[in-house]
Ligand SMILES: NC(=O)C1=CN([C@@H]2O[C@H](COP(=O)(O)OP(=O)(O)OC[C@H]3O[C@@H](n4cnc5c(N)ncnc54)[C@H](OP(=O)(O)O)[C@@H]3O)[C@@H](O)[C@H]2O)C=CC1
């Protein structure tokens with residue numbers, strides 16, 4: 001399978017690196033294009049991929065084309081390459097842009113036929129094989145036809161089929177939430193520094209504890225009748241102990257309310273981008 005990337009920034013790079021690291025494709029099977037040439041060249045140098053001379057060359061030369069450009073340009077990019085997509089399955093990872101708009105852009109730029117498009121929402125952890133990706137299929141793509149897309153994102157993490165009507169909450173849960181989690185890690189570590197730890201050590205302790213908590217929760221979710229997040233919290237909170245004191249302080253300082261506000265703001269912005 002030849003995979004093409006238009007856009008080699010944070011996410012194009014993360015998915016390409018993750019796919020090669022997972023052994024899904026050899027770097028030599030990747031075609032890269034970015035309007036900022038040094039981005040494509042640096043990624044190609046790292047992965048042994050080829051740099052294409054233009055977006056149309058990537059589109060025409062790839063079995064699977066990942067559009068990893070910002071939401072404000074994706075429709076123009078798709079329209080530009082639409083006449084080269086006869087043999088190509090397209091994946092958009094743009095926040096906010098619905099399949100209907102992507103299909104309309106491909107129809108306008110091509111021969112009048114809608115391209116085969118899948119909408120995906122991965123996250124930055126794709127580069128280390130730990131993304132959570134939601135997928136929704138366009139009108140011309142069946143689940144079996146979307147298998148190469150599923151294979152790409154399964155190579156870089158977990159995958160869920162998500163109704164497009166739920167993409168905005170999905171962005172909050174999985175696309176944007178690595179930033180929320182990192183903000184939490186950084187806040188935790190800053191407080192650790194205040195208590196005498198070095199920042200490097202505090203971040204390592206916090207990150208490993210967060211990884212452990214995440215793996216614990218996933219292992220419970222993967223079981224029939226496994227424990228919930230609240231059950232696991234209760235298991236950490238010893239009666240009269242340290243954790244329950246910390247939990248009550250978190251509650252008093254509005255941790256849940258702040259988290260809910262972050263999710264609501266993310267959803268609102270995603271819907272605003274959808275127009
Ligand atoms: N960052 C994240 O964690 C996530 C992002 N996304 C989505 O991924 C997409 C890409 O985001 P991200 O990787 O963060 O963005 P970046 O800005 O890091 O990367 C986008 C790249 O595309 C280049 N570019 C801009 N216009 C064109 C064009 N016409 N043709 C080819 N390349 C172009 C940009 O160049 P230049 O800088 O010169 O404009 C840049 O190098 C967005 O749509 C976003 O919604 C989805 C999930 C997570």
Ligand SMILES: O=C(O)[C@@H]1CCC=N1
Nearest residue numbers: 094095171175176177
């Ligand atoms: O901030 C953004 O809009 C993108 C989408 C999800 C993560 N980053």
